[in-house]
Amino acid sequence: SYELTQPPSVSVSPGQTASITCSGDKLGDKYVSWYQQKPGQSPVLVIYDDTKRPSGIPERFSGSNSGNTATLTISGTQAMDEADFYCQAWGSSAEVFGTGTKVTVL
Amino acid sequence: QLQLQESGSGLVKPSQTLSLTCAVSGGSISSGGYSWSWIRQPPGKGLEWIGYIYHSGNTYYNPSLKSRVTISVDRSKNQFSLNLSSVTAADTAVYYCARVTSSGSYSNWFDSWGQGTLVTVSS
Numbered sequence: 362s363y364e365l366t367q368p369p370s371v372s373v374s375p376g377q378t379a380s381i382t383c384s385g386d387k388l389g390d391k392y393v394s395w396y397q398q399k400p401g402q403s404p405v406l407v408i409y410d411d412t413k414r415p416s417g418i419p420e421r422f423s424g425s426n427s428g429n430t431a432t433l434t435i436s437g438t439q440a441m442d443e444a445d446f447y448c449q450a451w452g453s454s455a456e457v458f459g460t461g462t463k464v465t466v467l
Numbered sequence: 468q469l470q471l472q473e474s475g476s477g478l479v480k481p482s483q484t485l486s487l488t489c490a491v492s493g494g495s496i497s498s499g500g501y502s503w504s505w506i507r508q509p510p511g512k513g514l515e516w517i518g519y520i521y522h523s524g525n526t527y528y529n530p531s532l533k534s535r536v537t538i539s540v541d542r543s544k545n546q547f548s549l550n551l552s553s554v555t556a557a558d559t560a561v562y563y564c565a566r567v568t569s570s571g572s573y574s575n576w577f578d579s580w581g582q583g584t585l586v587t588v589s590s
Contacts, residue, residue: 362531392574396514403563403583404514409576447514451573455529456504456516 363452365459372465379435381462383448386429391450393431395424399444407446408433440466469493471564471581479558479588485551489564489581496545497522502567504577505538505549507560510585515560519567519575520547554588561585 365385373379383393393411396404406415408424411431421436431450435442443466448459475487489503496503505517518528520538528536537550551558562584565577 394576403580406576406578410570410574458514461513
């Protein structure tokens, strides 16, 4: 079955840039979405179709996807961005979520 | 504004059937060509997709759960439902319902989520 692998954790200082990777076989040929989940809350869509931001999502969130890796970038990270992040794409026969990355703003 | 609300039994005995309903408000479940989905998250773990019910009423399930899952829609009540049979402790999770938007056959994203409901499988 198809797998999406993310680093377990990423640490970033306030105001700096956080990059979260999502790796999968030929992932660049697929469409990737990203979700932010804060403790005790439901996930929130922050990027879809690799690079598009839903209305209401700050411009500091951006996405890219090429080769075997998709990347979610948070520019000018704020304390409120501390959360778990999950990538998602269609695998060979099912929707697949990544393993998840905890972003800590130090 | 679209809102989704899960409801159902929070405690299910092993081997029994888990049944949940997602009530949709702020919009019609039949409009816009949207599909609808269930997703679950075991405590402290990641997200797992369960299945879709498409605007057409057709369904598609995660192959890992396909033999035990049924998703259905009641358009008159503006809600859709999940049944998961023969549950075990491994099915203990927070269950979310979500709206699905698509830009193509293999481009789907979950743009509105319910608050989630914890289902515990235990005798």
